[in-house]
Amino acid sequence: MYKIPLFDLNFGEDEVQAVVNTIRSNWISTGPKCEEFENLFASMLNVKYAITVTNCTCALHLACVVLGIKEGDEVICPSLTFAASVNCIRYINATPVFCDIKSYEHINMDADEIEKLITPKTKAIIVVHMAGFPADMDSIVAVAKKHNLHVIEDACHGPLSEYEGKKLGTIGDVGCFSFFSNKNISTG
Ligand SMILES: Cc1ncc(COP(=O)(O)O)c(C=O)c1O
Numbered sequence: 001m002y003k004i005p006l007f008d009l010n011f012g013e014d015e016v017q018a019v020v021n022t023i024r025s026n027w028i029s030t031g032p033k034c035e036e037f038e039n040l041f042a043s044m045l046n047v048k049y050a051i052t053v054t055n056c057t058c059a060l061h062l063a064c065v066v067l068g069i070k071e072g073d074e075v076i077c078p079s080l081t082f083a084a085s086v087n088c089i090r091y092i093n094a095t096p097v098f099c100d101i102k103s104y105e106h107i108n109m110d111a112d113e114i115e116k117l118i119t120p121k122t123k124a125i126i127v128v129h130m131a132g133f134p135a136d137m138d139s140i141v142a143v144a145k146k147h148n149l150h151v152i153e154d155a156c157h158g159p160l161s162e163y164e165g166k167k168l169g170t171i172g173d174v175g176c177f178s179f180f181s182n183k184n185i186s187t188g
Contacts, residue, residue, distance in 0.1 A: 019188070037187070044160060045167045045175075056156050056178035060088035060126070063174040067150045069094050073123040078109045081128045085154045089126070097122070107131065111139035115147075124150040129168045132158035132184070137171045144172075152176065159184055 022033055034052045042050035053059050069075060071093035077086050079098040089096040097117050102110040107130045114125060125144055127135045144151045151172030155161075158168040159177050169175025179187040 041177075045170050047167075047170050047175075055180065056154070056176050057084040057087065059176035060084055060152065060154060061091045063152045063176055064088050064092050064094065064124070067124060067152070067173060069123050069150075072121065074119060074121040075124045075126060076109075076114055076117050076122060077126040078128050078130070080107060080130060081154070082156070085126050085128050094123070095121075101130075102136075106136075107133055108135035109140070111136060111143045114140060115143050118143075118147050118149070122147065122149060124152060125172075126152045126154060127172060128154040128156075129158045129161070129163075132161050132168075134158065134161065134163035134168055137163050137166075141171065150174075156183060 022028060025031070025033075027033060030052070038050045038052055042048065053062060064075070069089075069092055073094040074097050075089045075094050076097045076099050077089065078101060080101045086096045099109040099113050099117055101107050102113075109125075109127065125140060127137070127140055129135055141151060143149075153169045153172040153175040155169030155175050156178040161168045163171065169177060179185055
């Protein structure tokens with residue numbers, strides 16, 4: 001029988017107390033704790049705004065919506081990624097265009113390869129910092145600017161990691177993070 005691997009989450013008394021306090025406060029959905037978390041996370045990332053939503057899948061979907069990507073548009077995304085960073089493109093009936101990774105040593109998309117995939121229908125690039133390994137954002141943002149494209153960063157694997165002194169997820173137009181139980185920072 002397949003067994004789901006368990007992660008050592010190292011929860012201690014502080015976390016138990018935080019859950020108890022939250023339940024006692026009656027705010028078990030969006031409330032003061034979420035706001036506290038948003039403000040703290042925004043300040044840690046050195047950005048003006050951070051908004052909590054259900055999960056990163058939802059954040060990626062909303063990023064596509066707010067950037068005005070529509071049915072028929074093309075969005076370039078990596079072929080090596082988790083399904084959510086591609087599904088979000090399909091949720092709005094746009095078309096994912098897969099870009100291969102650079103090499104076994106550099107497991108993210110290459111800006112030159114991205115540029116070859118751009119057509120008049122391309123509206124955005126979804127960059128995934130795979131396994132916390134930063135994508136080459138300077139070249140990718142340069143290609144995006146040249147072709148007037150949006151950049152969505154999926155920084156699920158690298159919260160608070162940096163590229164050239166900037167936190168991952170703060171370099172493109174929108175950055176999306178996950179706090180699922182198997183991520184670097186987990187929460188409920
Ligand atoms: C790269 C990447 N993007 C998005 C997601 C989706 O995150 P969530 O489970 O918070 O929806 C994951 C989850 O594993 C992921 O690894």
